[in-house]
Amino acid sequence: MEIKQLSFAADRPPLSVLAAAKVAAVLLPTPTIVTDSSSPPTIIFSNGMKLQGTYVLLRYIGRVAGLPNFYGKDAFQSSQIDEWLEYSSILSSGSEFENACTYIDSYLEKRTFLVGYYLSIADMAIWSGLAATGQRWESLRKSQKYPSLVVNRDMSEKGKVGSKTSEVDLPDAEIGKVYLRFAPEPSGFLHIGHAKAALLNQYFAQDYFDKLMEKADELIRQGKAYVDDTPREQMQKERMDGIESKCRNNSVEESLKLWKEMIKGSERGLQCCLRGKLDMQDPNKSLRDPVYYRCNPVPHHRIGSKYNVYPTYDFACPYVDAIEGISHALRSSEYHDRNAQYHRIQEDLGCRKVDGWDDPRFPTVQGIVRRGLKVEALVQFILEQEAKFRFISFVYLPHLQIHKKYEGAGEKATTYTKRIWIDYDDANSISENEEVTLMDWGNAIVKEIVKDESGKVTQLIGVLHLDGSVKTTKLKLTWLPEIAELVNILLVEFDYLITKxxxxxxxxxxxxLNPGTKRETAALGDSNMRNLKRGEILQLERKGYFRCDVPFIRPSKPIVLFAIPDGRQATSSK
Known part of the structure; x- marks a missing residue:
């Protein structure tokens, strides 16, 4: 029977059916889009018979496909595939999505396909379920949190039946501009390949030692590294459990003092190591304050006793690669989880490369759109210019999407609590018995200001005065309720790439070159910001306009908002 018609709702396309048909070379007619979102996907055959439902259609494609074992080689495998089809629906449940990803990733750790040794409609169903989550899946792919799942699904996306290729995919690679390095840790008996690597990597043992030590000193002074004397076994356990070291919050002066002891190779220094201050709660354990330097007073076979401290592989590679212009570090699979660490260390060292041509600091179309300029506004701007050469400049005029005066943005839920958060600068500017306005709530009178031993304001105690007049108060304060649903956000401001x-x-x-072109500020955000989508523009009251670059993924990862310049703000580096 020939398939004469395929129809489905516009907002519910059967991705798994379309993908399976494409992969299996099953010809489908141009689909008919229906407006009723409750209508199931339907196939009508040349004899008038029809089938309905995504998984019904998917099983049909599996049975008629010419691919081997696309619906299993026997009844048992077909039943296994049916299990996966039923399970795939969990991917559309927001609360269960990550648990499902964890399970599938673990299942695929030692497998290439979900069932047997062949691509099947089970793979198509799971891939489609992931792809249907849109940006959420894209963010997880880039995070490398689920390496087995990403490799398996990317294979499904890129693979074509009967295709054979020996090409290696290098992200962001440009022909003629790829620079690779040999790994500096040859294992096993030395052979000619190791000798070549050793000759090319002489710099690893000498040229960059002093520069690496200078960088380590800088990180300590910037509060991005600290010296730790925790015993090694205890440190390993704390990293596994996400427990911060007792030394993590030591003063910079204390860490510098111990760092000098490490450099001298003293008895005290031998008890210590230098660790990066990254994120002890990150699910990727390689980011949990890795070790950057260890003491080793044993004379080196080439440079003798010049140094008593040596950088770890994890710390040295990101810096040396950046200095040497390495574009891609090809490392074995055990280092995949360390990619995030590699880039984070480069970022802390100040040697991370520009993101690409869509970097929001670049004057490319991709860059300025990512910064918040609407394409429609750009087209209008170009059309309004006179048809002659002249120097022109413009500011971003954001088209509001989310703003309390914009009806199209809808409504949001507001929670009122006895304890609230306010901006620290606001807290410093308030006097006792002063009446202030809590925006979108009403007035309050501050009765008491609590400070710590250093004179830092830690708490304000007051009472509501909702009958008070907003016109009589000097300070209008933004605030957030003290609830667990608040989200972490990262506010990013950019400056010009050059200083003239x-x-x-x-x-x-x-x-x-401007040495400071990017400034990041950690903040807390309203729980409603969990619903932001990438590319949406919103106004943060008293802060300005922002574009969402990275939406909410999970509580431990901040929402990233890019500041949109309007020509009035001072540059961020000043």
Whole structure:
């Protein structure tokens, strides 16, 4: 029987059916889109018979496909596939999505396919369930949290029946601009390949030692690293359990003092190591304050006793790779979980490369759109320019999507609690017995200001005065309720890449590079921000306009908001 018609609702396309048909070369007619979202996907055959339902259609494709074992090689495998089809629906449940990803990732750790040794409609169903979550799945792919799942699903996305290729996919690679390095830790008996690696990597043992130590010193002074004397076994257990070291919050002065002891190789220094201050709660354990330096007073076979401290592989590679212009570090599979650590260390060292041509600091179309400029506004701007050469400049005029005065944004739920959060700068500017306005709530009178031993404000105690007049108060405060549903956000501001508007003829742009083009501020956000989508623009009251670059994924990962310039703010580096 020939398939004459395929129909489905516009907001519920049967991705698994379409993908399976594509992979299995089953010809489907151009679909008919229906407006009724409750209508199930339907196939009508040339004899008038029809089938309905995503999994019914998927099983039909599996049975008629010419691919081997696409619906299992026997009754048992077919039943296994049926189990996966039923399970795939859990991926559409937001609360269970990550648990499902964890289970599937673990299941695929030693398997290529979900059932047997062949691609089946079970793989198509799971892939489609993941793809249907959109940005959430894209974010998880990039996070490398589920490596087995990502590799398996990427294979399903890119693979074509009968295709054979020996090409290796290098992310962001440009032909003629790929620079690789040999690993510096040859294992087993030395052979010619190891000798080549050793010759090429002489710098690893000498050229960059002093620079690496300078960088380590800088990180300590910036509060991005600390010296720890926790015994090694205890440190390993604390990292596994996400427990912060007792040394983590030591003063910079204390860490510098112990760092000097490490450099001297003293008895005290031998008890210590230098650790990066990253994130002890990150699910990726490689980011839980890794060790950067250890003491080793044993004379080196090439440079003798010049150094008593040596960088770890994890710390040295990101810096040396950046300095050497390495574009891709090809490492064995046990290092996949360390990719996030690798890039984070580069970022802390200040040597991370620009993201790409869509970097929001670049004057490319992709860059300025990511910064918050609407394509429609760009087109209008170009059309309004006179048809002649002239110097032009413009500011971003955001098209509001989420703003309390914009009816199209809908309504949000507001929670009122006895304890609230306010901005620290606001807390510092309030006097006792002063009446202030809590925006969108009413007035309150501050009765008491609590400070710690250093004079830092830690708490304000007051009472509501909702009958008070908003017109009589000097301070209008934004606030958040003290609830567990608040989200972590990262506010990102950008500055110009160079420190002057125009380069003179013959002037080297490297001489006018702006050393501080990006500033990040950690903050708390309203629980309603969990619903933000990538690309949406919103106004944060008293802060400005922002574009959502990374939406909510999970509580431990912040929502990333890019500040949209309007021509009035001072540059962020000043």
């Amino acid at each position: 508007k125009k380069l003179e003829e013959g002037e080297n742009f490297l001489d006018v």
